[in-house]
Amino acid sequence: xxxxxxxxxxxxxxxxxxxxxxxxxxxxxxxxxxxxxxxxxxxxxxxxxxxxxxxxxxxxxxxxxxxxxxxxxxxxxxxxxxxxxxxxxxxxxxxxxxxxxxxxxxxxxxxxxxxxxxxxxxxxxxxxxxxxxxxxxxxxxxxxxxxxxxxxxxxxxxxxxxxxxxxxxxxx
Amino acid sequence: xxxxxxxxxxxxxxxxxxxxxxxxxxxxxxxxxxxxxxxxxxxxxxxxxxxxxxxxxxxxxxxxxxxxxxxxxxxxxxxxxxxxxxxxxxxxxxxxxxxxxxxxxxxxxxxxxxxxxxxxxxxxxxxxxxxxxxxxxxxxxxxxxxxxxxxxxxxxxxxxxxxxxxxxxxxx
DNA sequence: TTGTTTGTTCGGCTCGTATCGAACAAACGA
DNA sequence: TCGTTTGTTCGATACGAGCCGAACAAACAA
Numbered sequence: 235x236x237x238x239x240x241x242x243x244x245x246x247x248x249x250x251x252x253x254x255x256x257x258x259x260x261x262x263x264x265x266x267x268x269x270x271x272x273x274x275x276x277x278x279x280x281x282x283x284x285x286x287x288x289x290x291x292x293x294x295x296x297x298x299x300x301x302x303x304x305x306x307x308x309x310x311x312x313x314x315x316x317x318x319x320x321x322x323x324x325x326x327x328x329x330x331x332x333x334x335x336x337x338x339x340x341x342x343x344x345x346x347x348x349x350x351x352x353x354x355x356x357x358x359x360x361x362x363x364x365x366x367x368x369x370x371x372x373x374x375x376x377x378x379x380x381x382x383x384x385x386x387x388x389x390x391x392x393x394x395x396x397x398x399x400x401x402x403x404x405x406x
Numbered sequence: 407x408x409x410x411x412x413x414x415x416x417x418x419x420x421x422x423x424x425x426x427x428x429x430x431x432x433x434x435x436x437x438x439x440x441x442x443x444x445x446x447x448x449x450x451x452x453x454x455x456x457x458x459x460x461x462x463x464x465x466x467x468x469x470x471x472x473x474x475x476x477x478x479x480x481x482x483x484x485x486x487x488x489x490x491x492x493x494x495x496x497x498x499x500x501x502x503x504x505x506x507x508x509x510x511x512x513x514x515x516x517x518x519x520x521x522x523x524x525x526x527x528x529x530x531x532x533x534x535x536x537x538x539x540x541x542x543x544x545x546x547x548x549x550x551x552x553x554x555x556x557x558x559x560x561x562x563x564x565x566x567x568x569x570x571x572x573x574x575x576x577x578x
Numbered sequence: 579t580t581g582t583t584t585g586t587t588c589g590g591c592t593c594g595t596a597t598c599g600a601a602c603a604a605a606c607g608a
Numbered sequence: 609t610c611g612t613t614t615g616t617t618c619g620a621t622a623c624g625a626g627c628c629g630a631a632c633a634a635a636c637a638a
Contacts, residue, residue: 239536242524246543249520256513258430260596272542279615289598294616296596316605317614326549341428348421352414364411370444371418377498380565387572393552399575400559400568432626451585461628466586468626488635489584 243272259299262288266296267305267322276309276319304332327393335389342382349375415444431471434460438468439477439494448481448491476504499565507561514554521547 247268254264269285270277277285282293297320300306309319323329349371356368388396419440426436441457442449449457454465469492472478481491495501524543528536560568 238531239528239539242527243539245520246524246546249517253513253517256509262596271546272539274538280613290615291599291617292597298616324545324549326553330553337428341425345421345425348417352418355414356411359410366446367411367415367444373496374418374443377496380569381498381502384565384569387569393556396572397552397556397559400571403571403574434626452583462585463587463629464627470586 243268247272260296262286262292263296263300263305266293267300270306270320270322271324273321276321278317278319280317282320303336304329331389334385339382339385339389342378342385346375346378346382349378415440419444432468434458434464435468435472435477438465439472442478442492442494443496445493448493450489450491452489454492475501475508477501503561506557511554511557511561514550514557518547518550518554521550 247265250268250271251261251264254267255261265286266282266288269282279290279293279297282288282297283290286293288296297306301308301320304323306320306322309321352371353368353375356364356371391399419437422440422443423433423436426439427433437458438454438460441454451462451465451469454460454469455462458465460468469478473480473492476495478492478494481493521543525540525547528540528543563571
């Protein structure tokens, strides 16, 4: 009876474990997210321990990491005791935007700063001797700027809007 | 003299090491790419050993990995002996497209298959008992389909075209 | 053929990370 | 107040990844 349903959910959760791995998270993180995703209400740490079989400390670490990247949320302060409860962020586009803004955008900013500094350093020197190197660094900076432009547009809009904008053009 | 230039290049290469880490590669991979990026001609494995200080076996593994994901290319068959030489792929957008197509697109296809299978399984059962679970899985499938659409448009066009399409709309 | 150069594979070492259980801290209920 | 529940932090262990040197394989030169 319910068993069949449980099997189907288990399949989906296992799929989430695989996905988590692809995106640089642990399988355990995928499972925790999966349990939250199918839960009717926010889930406490003891309940996650019960449902996943992981140790309390492990769940504590996983929930912290997932909370930090915005994949789950702490639903603190609520009827019951001081139990912390977690709910999943179901808008995956939002999660992606968050992660890219936190890490990729950051990395691009740092890289751009390094490249500009390098160009400044080379600018003070004999042109011919460094021209080829200067050109290469400049190209890299251009490429990065282009990627940054692309990324910031994607990060500042809903997935629907981006799709709509592209489809209304002649790209597809 | 040349030293100053070497320092600037070293800064840029170290930046590439950091970037490589953010994107799930090893620092050593970033360095190898950096050396190739500044080289005037394709570089052999012994030369990479010389320039990076890494062991021959390490360079062998790194070049294989970078070649697989399309960040560098084997320039085999060439004037000299049987030495294999490597050149960098400088079109980073092309690299990104490759990686996303190889891994993310693949993961999304697999997930979609799992989700559809789950929906089929639930379809045979009593509607009311599984309606909420079915709805959740369906939403996940929808989200994934949307992300796939977005991704495939981005992966099938040049960065310039995608940027142009978006800017010609009213998104920015 | 035989020695040399080049590249891959293998075994081992190190280090980081995931995980556990236990100790600790904080908040709640009695 | 004191015990109980909840959550975090702290070593300890285990497993995987990066890296190395050595053994091996393959191609070239003499």
